[in-house]
Amino acid sequence: METLLIMLLMPLPVFMGRAYDPSPGIFQSKEEARNLECTRLSQAEAHERFPGQVPEPPARGTWAVTDALACTRRFMRSGERPARDEVILSSLRQTVGDITQTASALEAGELTWHVDAFYPEPAVAAKISVAARTELVERGRKVSDRVPVLAAGDIAVLWQLPPKRAYPLACARYFAQGVLTERDVFLGVMIVDARETRLHAGLCVRGEWKWLQ
Amino acid sequence: MAPVRPAFLSLLLVVLPTAVAAADSTLSDAQQAQLEALRGEIAAQIQLQAYDLLDELVFGWTEQPVFALETPLVLADVSVPVGFGSGMQALIENHFAALIVKNPRTRVALTHCPQCTAVVVHSGARGTIVSRGVDEPEALSTAGTLSGSRHALFLDFEVEGSALVLRARITRLEPTLPILYAKTLSTSTSAPALLRSGDRLKSAAEAHQEYVDALRGRGLYLVPIRIGVRTYATGSAQVKATPFPWLQVGVEGSLSQARSWMGSFSVGFSWAPELHTGWLAQGRVSRLISGSASSLTGPDLYAFVGGSVISIHGQSALAFQDQIPDLDDLLGLLAGREPDATFGAFQLGLELRIKNRIGAGVFLESLPAMGDAPAIGDYLDLGLIQFHSLGVEVSFCF
Amino acid sequence: MLSSGCVTVYQPLVSLQRPVVVDPRIANFEGQRMLVRCIPGDYLQPDDAEQLCRNVRALFTNQGAQVEVEVPRAGTSARDEQGGAKADLIIDLKARLVHEENSALLWTLSGLTFTLIPAITEFTFAQEVTIRDASGFQLASDTLQGRFVRYCGVGLWAVNSALDLLVRSEAEELTGDAPNKDFSRDFHGQLSQLAFNARMRSWVLRGFEESPRAQERLPSK
Incomplete structure (x- = not known):
C-alpha cells in the first residue's frame, strides 16, 4: 500500500510544475483547451505584459526557459455563436481595417462616406457597418451615419438578382435617385456565398460599382 | 525511449474527410444549463472589461475634449456583443452616466x-x-x-476572440447625420484590470505602471515571523513528549513577483519553564498550488517541504532518547546534569497566505533519527517514511 | 513497444481552432485546378513535405478539385511556373518550428524511476498557408499554430488509457491516434475554408466570371 502511495507521489513534482499547462490532460478537457487563444512570447515581452507572473529576464542571459506561452480564454466558447458569425466577428477589426485601408486609398478626395453591410444576420450586419464607419472616421474620412435607402420597388427587383448584377445596379439606382451624389461614396461590405467566412467589399462612386475584395 | 521528433505535420495528418464535418450542435438540457451558467460568469467578466473601456473613453475626453464648450449629448444606443442579452446595457448606461457626472472636464452633459x-x-x-x-x-x-440635444452618442461593444472592443461614435443630429467623433478601444488581452476609480481616471499606461509599482512594492524578500506548536505522537513507552511551542524568524525569497516558488531560511527558539530550551534552524521550499501567480487580493495556498535541525536542552529532551528514561536519568537531573537531544527533521505541509502578510499552516514532520525512540510514535507511516510530529503555525510577514 | 507508453497531446494555439463553415465532404472546388506546393525547410524535410502534399491533394481531390502537387527543391523552379500558369489556385505550405522543449534531465529521471516520472517533450509549430491565383495575386494567407506535448511514462499512459476507456467521451479521448485525428480535422478544415475564401475572392475580383478553365457551377446567393 505504502509503495503504491509512493509510486503515485513520485510524478507529483513534475505535474505540479505543469499544473497550469493549457494543453488538454487529466484536469483540462480538449474543449476547454480549444477555448483558449495562446501565443508564444519572449520572456522580456511576457514580463512586460504579465509583470505579476513572469520574472524579468536576467541581464546576462540564462540557459533556462526564456519564453512563455500566454493564453487567454475566449469570451464566447466554441459553439455559442453560429460558426460564420463567430469567425466574422472575431476577425472584425482586421478585416474591416483591410477593407477601409484599400477603400481610403482608392478614393482620397473630400467625399462623404456612407457604409452598409449585407449579411444574413442583421445583428452581425450592424456590427460590421459600425466597425467600418468607425474605422473610416479614424482614418480621417468624413462619414455619415445615414444609410442610403432605395425605394421599395428597387429593393424588390434587386433582391431577385445575383450579386454580380445586384450591387452595380443598386449603385446606379442610388445615383439616379439622388440618394448619393458626386460628393458621396458608398462602401458596401458583404458575403456572397453562405460558405465563406471572409467579407467582400465594393465601392459605389458616381454611380459606378467597383469590387475591392 | 527516443524523444518525439519535432517535425512533419505530414506524418500527423490523417486523411479523414468524413471526420472533418462541422460538429452537431444539439445540446442536452444539462449542457444548456451549464452553458447558461458559463454565460453568466463570462458576462460578469465582460461587464468589468466594458467598464474599463468606458473609463478609458471618458479619460480620453477629459484629456482631449470632443467639444470646445459644454455640449448636451444623448446616449442614443448601447449595443452589447452578439449573443448576449440586454441586461448588460443598463449597467453600462449607469456606469457611463456616473463617469460623465464625476468628470466635468469632458465638456459633455448627458441629456434625456x-x-x-x-x-x-x-x-x-x-x-x-x-x-x-x-x-x-x-x-x-x-x-x-x-430639446436642445444636437448630438447623439452610440456605444457598441463586441467580443472579438478574447478581446472586448468598444466602438464609440458621436453623430450630429442633422439630416446628413455626420459622424463628428469615432474611437475604437480594445481590451488588451493581457493587461490586468485597471481598477480606476470613476472620479480619478487614469490612462491605461498609468494604470499599468501603478500595477507594476504595486507589484514592486511587495518586494521579492520578506521577513516571516512564525509562531507554532509541534506535537509528537505517543510511542510504545508510557512517557509522552510534551507539545513544543516555537517562535521562528527568518528570511523568505521568491524568484519572481508571481511567487509561485519561494524559499526560506529561519531560526527558531522554544522555551518551557523547568522543561526545556530549544533551538532550531530550518530551510523550506514552497510551491504555490492555488494558481499560477500569487494573488494581490485573495488568499494563496502553498505546499512546502523543508528540513530542520533541532536541538533541545532540558527535561523534555529525555523523550527523544533511544531508551525509556530510567532512574539514572532522573538522578542526573537532580544532580543538575541537563539532558539534550539534537536531531534532524523533514517537513511536508500546507500554508494558506493572505496577501503575503498573514499565513496559517499545518505540517507533518518526520524525524528519521527517532525511529527507535520509545517515547515517539508516528502519526502516519508510509513504510519508507514515518511522520512523527504534527505542527500548526501562524506567520506574519514584514 | 516503448512508444506505446507515451501519450501525445495536441493543442491548437492560433487559428487552428477557428470555426469552419465549409463542409470538406462536399464538392466545394468542382472544376478548379489547384497547385499545392509544400516547401521544405529546416522543419519540413523533403520526404515529409511530399507526404504532406499527398495528403492535401487527397483533401482537395475529395472536394472536386484537380490537384497537382509539387515539392520545390533547390534550383528547380521551371515546373513551378508552368504549373502555376495552369492553376486557378496555388497553395503554398511552409512549416517552421516555433519552440521546442526536451529536457535531458527529465529523461534521465524518467529512466531512473522506470518512467514513473514521465519524460515530457513538446514542440510548437507554425504552418504558413498562402493562396495565390495564376497571376501571383495573393488571395488569402494565414498562419496556423499548434503544439504537441508528448508524455512518456507508464503511469501516465495507464491513467489516461483508463480515463479514455471509462470516463471520456470519444471526442475527448487523448490516447491512440486521437491527436493525429484532431490535428487533421483542424488542419483540413482550416485549409478548406481558406481555399474556399480565396476561391470566392478570386471569383468576385474577376467580376463573377469564371476563369476559362473552371467549369463548375456558380454558387448563388
Whole structure:
C-alpha cells in the first residue's frame, strides 16, 4: 500500500510544475483547451505584459526557459455563436481595417462616406457597418451615419438578382435617385456565398460599382 | 525511449474527410444549463472589461475634449456583443452616466431624449419612414422634441476572440447625420484590470505602471515571523513528549513577483519553564498550488517541504532518547546534569497566505533519527517514511 | 513497444481552432485546378513535405478539385511556373518550428524511476498557408499554430488509457491516434475554408466570371 502511495507521489513534482499547462490532460478537457487563444512570447515581452507572473529576464542571459506561452480564454466558447458569425466577428477589426485601408486609398478626395453591410444576420450586419464607419472616421474620412435607402420597388427587383448584377445596379439606382451624389461614396461590405467566412467589399462612386475584395 | 521528433505535420495528418464535418450542435438540457451558467460568469467578466473601456473613453475626453464648450449629448444606443442579452446595457448606461457626472472636464452633459431612441413614424417627400428618432432627426426636429440635444452618442461593444472592443461614435443630429467623433478601444488581452476609480481616471499606461509599482512594492524578500506548536505522537513507552511551542524568524525569497516558488531560511527558539530550551534552524521550499501567480487580493495556498535541525536542552529532551528514561536519568537531573537531544527533521505541509502578510499552516514532520525512540510514535507511516510530529503555525510577514 | 507508453497531446494555439463553415465532404472546388506546393525547410524535410502534399491533394481531390502537387527543391523552379500558369489556385505550405522543449534531465529521471516520472517533450509549430491565383495575386494567407506535448511514462499512459476507456467521451479521448485525428480535422478544415475564401475572392475580383478553365457551377446567393 505504502509503495503504491509512493509510486503515485513520485510524478507529483513534475505535474505540479505543469499544473497550469493549457494543453488538454487529466484536469483540462480538449474543449476547454480549444477555448483558449495562446501565443508564444519572449520572456522580456511576457514580463512586460504579465509583470505579476513572469520574472524579468536576467541581464546576462540564462540557459533556462526564456519564453512563455500566454493564453487567454475566449469570451464566447466554441459553439455559442453560429460558426460564420463567430469567425466574422472575431476577425472584425482586421478585416474591416483591410477593407477601409484599400477603400481610403482608392478614393482620397473630400467625399462623404456612407457604409452598409449585407449579411444574413442583421445583428452581425450592424456590427460590421459600425466597425467600418468607425474605422473610416479614424482614418480621417468624413462619414455619415445615414444609410442610403432605395425605394421599395428597387429593393424588390434587386433582391431577385445575383450579386454580380445586384450591387452595380443598386449603385446606379442610388445615383439616379439622388440618394448619393458626386460628393458621396458608398462602401458596401458583404458575403456572397453562405460558405465563406471572409467579407467582400465594393465601392459605389458616381454611380459606378467597383469590387475591392 | 527516443524523444518525439519535432517535425512533419505530414506524418500527423490523417486523411479523414468524413471526420472533418462541422460538429452537431444539439445540446442536452444539462449542457444548456451549464452553458447558461458559463454565460453568466463570462458576462460578469465582460461587464468589468466594458467598464474599463468606458473609463478609458471618458479619460480620453477629459484629456482631449470632443467639444470646445459644454455640449448636451444623448446616449442614443448601447449595443452589447452578439449573443448576449440586454441586461448588460443598463449597467453600462449607469456606469457611463456616473463617469460623465464625476468628470466635468469632458465638456459633455448627458441629456434625456426619450423620442430619440423611440421608434418614430415620419411622412415626408420620400414617403413614410419608420425608424428610431436618432436615425431621422428631421422627424424629431419637426416635432420639436430634440430639446436642445444636437448630438447623439452610440456605444457598441463586441467580443472579438478574447478581446472586448468598444466602438464609440458621436453623430450630429442633422439630416446628413455626420459622424463628428469615432474611437475604437480594445481590451488588451493581457493587461490586468485597471481598477480606476470613476472620479480619478487614469490612462491605461498609468494604470499599468501603478500595477507594476504595486507589484514592486511587495518586494521579492520578506521577513516571516512564525509562531507554532509541534506535537509528537505517543510511542510504545508510557512517557509522552510534551507539545513544543516555537517562535521562528527568518528570511523568505521568491524568484519572481508571481511567487509561485519561494524559499526560506529561519531560526527558531522554544522555551518551557523547568522543561526545556530549544533551538532550531530550518530551510523550506514552497510551491504555490492555488494558481499560477500569487494573488494581490485573495488568499494563496502553498505546499512546502523543508528540513530542520533541532536541538533541545532540558527535561523534555529525555523523550527523544533511544531508551525509556530510567532512574539514572532522573538522578542526573537532580544532580543538575541537563539532558539534550539534537536531531534532524523533514517537513511536508500546507500554508494558506493572505496577501503575503498573514499565513496559517499545518505540517507533518518526520524525524528519521527517532525511529527507535520509545517515547515517539508516528502519526502516519508510509513504510519508507514515518511522520512523527504534527505542527500548526501562524506567520506574519514584514 | 516503448512508444506505446507515451501519450501525445495536441493543442491548437492560433487559428487552428477557428470555426469552419465549409463542409470538406462536399464538392466545394468542382472544376478548379489547384497547385499545392509544400516547401521544405529546416522543419519540413523533403520526404515529409511530399507526404504532406499527398495528403492535401487527397483533401482537395475529395472536394472536386484537380490537384497537382509539387515539392520545390533547390534550383528547380521551371515546373513551378508552368504549373502555376495552369492553376486557378496555388497553395503554398511552409512549416517552421516555433519552440521546442526536451529536457535531458527529465529523461534521465524518467529512466531512473522506470518512467514513473514521465519524460515530457513538446514542440510548437507554425504552418504558413498562402493562396495565390495564376497571376501571383495573393488571395488569402494565414498562419496556423499548434503544439504537441508528448508524455512518456507508464503511469501516465495507464491513467489516461483508463480515463479514455471509462470516463471520456470519444471526442475527448487523448490516447491512440486521437491527436493525429484532431490535428487533421483542424488542419483540413482550416485549409478548406481558406481555399474556399480565396476561391470566392478570386471569383468576385474577376467580376463573377469564371476563369476559362473552371467549369463548375456558380454558387448563388
